[in-house]
Amino acid sequence: MTTNKSVLAWVEEMKNLMQPDKVVWIDGSKEQIEELRAEACKIGELIKLNEEKLPECYLHRTAVNDVARVEGRTFICSRKEEDAGPTNNWMDPKKAYPMLFDIAKDSMRGKTMYVIPYSMGPVGSPLSEIGYEVTDSIYVVLNMCIMTRVGAEVDKQLGDSEDWIKGLHSRCEINEEKRYICHFPEDNYIISVNSGYGGNVLLGKKCFALRIASYLGKNHQWMAEHMLILGIENPKGEVKYITAAFPSACGKTNLAMLIPPEGYRKNGYKVWTVGDDIAWMRIGKDGRLYAINPENGFFGVAPGTNKKSNPNALASTQKGTIFTNVVQNLDDNTVWWEGLDKNPPAHALNWKGEPWNGPEETAKGNKGAHPNSRFTAPAKNCPCISPMFDDTTGVPISAIIFGGRRAQTTPLVYQSRDWDNGVFVGSIMASETTAAATGAVGVVRRDPMAMLPFCGYHMADYFAHWIEMGKLLGDKAPKIFNVNWFRLDDEGNFLWPGFGDNFRVLEWILARCEGKADALETAIGYVPHADDINLEGLDIDKEVLESILYVDNEKWLKEAEGIEEFYKKFGNKLPEKLREELKSLKERLSK
Ligand code: GTP
Ligand code: SPV
Numbered sequence: 001m002t003t004n005k006s007v008l009a010w011v012e013e014m015k016n017l018m019q020p021d022k023v024v025w026i027d028g029s030k031e032q033i034e035e036l037r038a039e040a041c042k043i044g045e046l047i048k049l050n051e052e053k054l055p056e057c058y059l060h061r062t063a064v065n066d067v068a069r070v071e072g073r074t075f076i077c078s079r080k081e082e083d084a085g086p087t088n089n090w091m092d093p094k095k096a097y098p099m100l101f102d103i104a105k106d107s108m109r110g111k112t113m114y115v116i117p118y119s120m121g122p123v124g125s126p127l128s129e130i131g132y133e134v135t136d137s138i139y140v141v142l143n144m145c146i147m148t149r150v151g152a153e154v155d156k157q158l159g160d161s162e163d164w165i166k167g168l169h170s171r172c173e174i175n176e177e178k179r180y181i182c183h184f185p186e187d188n189y190i191i192s193v194n195s196g197y198g199g200n201v202l203l204g205k206k207c208f209a210l211r212i213a214s215y216l217g218k219n220h221q222w223m224a225e226h227m228l229i230l231g232i233e234n235p236k237g238e239v240k241y242i243t244a245a246f247p248s249a250c251g252k253t254n255l256a257m258l259i260p261p262e263g264y265r266k267n268g269y270k271v272w273t274v275g276d277d278i279a280w281m282r283i284g285k286d287g288r289l290y291a292i293n294p295e296n297g298f299f300g301v302a303p304g305t306n307k308k309s310n311p312n313a314l315a316s317t318q319k320g321t322i323f324t325n326v327v328q329n330l331d332d333n334t335v336w337w338e339g340l341d342k343n344p345p346a347h348a349l350n351w352k353g354e355p356w357n358g359p360e361e362t363a364k365g366n367k368g369a370h371p372n373s374r375f376t377a378p379a380k381n382c383p384c385i386s387p388m389f390d391d392t393t394g395v396p397i398s399a400i401i402f403g404g405r406r407a408q409t410t411p412l413v414y415q416s417r418d419w420d421n422g423v424f425v426g427s428i429m430a431s432e433t434t435a436a437a438t439g440a441v442g443v444v445r446r447d448p449m450a451m452l453p454f455c456g457y458h459m460a461d462y463f464a465h466w467i468e469m470g471k472l473l474g475d476k477a478p479k480i481f482n483v484n485w486f487r488l489d490d491e492g493n494f495l496w497p498g499f500g501d502n503f504r505v506l507e508w509i510l511a512r513c514e515g516k517a518d519a520l521e522t523a524i525g526y527v528p529h530a531d532d533i534n535l536e537g538l539d540i541d542k543e544v545l546e547s548i549l550y551v552d553n554e555k556w557l558k559e560a561e562g563i564e565e566f567y568k569k570f571g572n573k574l575p576e577k578l579r580e581e582l583k584s585l586k587e588r589l590s591k
């Protein structure tokens with residue numbers, strides 16, 4: 001337990017507010033984790049799975065009204081409304097604090113309050129930050145112990161400093177009407193009530209590592225981004241690193257753990273995973289941009305994960321993993337989800353815990369796992385985890401990739417003209433919505449840099465910060481690209497095979513960074529000729545590839561109208577540079 005006065009005073013305050021019967025400090029030790037797992041099983045919060053097939057693995061079911069992030073109930077509580085900007089919900093802290101404290105008041109009577117000291121990033125790294133979360137949920141404690149670095153070494157690292165983030169989580173009654181996920185960037189404070197679902201309650205993740213950290217980054221010349229980080233090793237043993245920002249459930253975990261196609265593997269190519277969801281980036285001593293993954297585990301989408309699509313993710317879930325809202329196979333007490341294999345278990349419980357006959361229900365089109373069901377797996381389980389994973393300086397970034405889920409219009413890949421044009425490309429990202437947040441699925445919306453739900457301040461200031469970082473980086477700035485794995489044909493089939501074959505696109509991207517690959521200059525940027533992408537060992541028609549590389553100026557002119565409309569939101573706060581980028585794009589399209 002810490003002796004830090006600011007931490008102790010706040011925990012005392014939390015105790016007085018929520019009136020738990022007991023306070024338990026989490027030290028992250030194996031013994032304590034074992035005790036908590038046993039307790040969680042006793043009270044029905046976790047179900048222990050088959051110890052032989054899935055050692056130290058557990059299943060959790062959330063309340064049926066609590067299965068994804070709730071963007072409509074997520075607030076940025078900056079003192080001034082303007083500082084939250086037009087893309088965030090805002091609440092006046094003068095209103096928010098009393099309202100939230102009133103909801104949380106006495107909510108832990110008869111319960112235990114757990115205090116979790118955690119570090120985002122390797123303990124002691126100059127890029128890392130420390131937080132304390134109080135919670136009444138053992139599920140949250142055990143997830144945080146996988147997703148972050150937890151325990152006594154964190155207390156020690158913080159010492160007497162007051163530089164840490166407060167996180168109050170209380171499940172209260174899991175009442176949707178009183179569910180709030182509130183952020184106070186000016187106070188380093190996060191308050192989450194009436195939820196028990198991942199992104200709403202694992203406060204180190206989206207709340208801290210993106211919403212609060214993006215604000216810290218703006219003020220201290222670094223960047224907190226919704227990005228995976230991966231290393232690509234070539235046959236000479238050289239490793240180049242890239243980051244990629246895709247919206248929720250649009251392929252970050254899959255790309256981060258990709259296995260290159262056989263031909264590449266034979267030649268000695270390899271992919272190393274540094275992170276699958278969040279990157280913190282800072283300019284290093286040599287002037288290049290360095291990234292760390294602030295997390296210590298993967299909170300991944302289960303459906304669609306299988307031996308073929310993402311063997312590394314699947315391998316990561318075979319030990320010490322918590323599964324949330326998947327199917328429980330009662331025959332051997334293991335788990336199943338749509339897309340794991342073609343054999344849904346007949347004797348099973350669905351994600352709600354109801355009897356579920358897999359083959360019968362599947363034939364009727366009824367899913368067993370929730371579309372946003374997840375696994376929480378230790379990063380160390382991943383067969384391709386990067387040797388640089390715990391490195392305190394991070395990895396130097398050669399390329400930044402933006403991408404989304406677009407059935408049409410956006411080509412498979414293109415390169416921006418330069419950094420500022422790349423910021424423009426990120427700012428105009430649009431993607432179809434997914435089950436990762438509550439609300440309609442499949443609706444195209446603008447999601448700049450995949451940060452729409454995660455930027456903790458005014459989005460136009462965030463764009464300006466990107467432009468500023470480009471100035472600081474100068475000619476050492478990573479090159480910026482955009483990808484789209486999700487183009488569909490008229491029948492709704494994917495035109496690009498995706499997954500491991502995305503390596504073919506990454507190869508072109510790295511070659512472009514080294515000035516070694518050819519490209520066609522189009523109105524939106526540089527696009528490979530079909531011949532520039534290596535198709536060896538892949539069964540795809542060249543015409544199909546050409547069609548998904550084609551830049552249709554007519555469609556893009558319509559797209560530009562949508563961008564103009566979106567930009568209007570930001571009024572005169574929009575950086576002039578981006579306005580100019582839009583203008584010159586329209587000029588090039590009309591030529
Ligand atoms: P969050 O954890 O919500 O941030 O999601 P994510 O961006 O990590 O997405 P993830 O890799 O979990 O993929 C989400 C869904 O997209 C899964 O169902 C995948 O099977 C699917 N997917 C990922 N990559 C590809 C791809 O290259 N092509 C196609 N067609 N689908 C993909
Ligand atoms: C996302 O939605 O982008 C996730 C899952 O990574 S959550 O932790 O719920 O935000």
Ligand code: MN
Binds near residue numbers: 248277
């Ligand atoms: Mn995510």
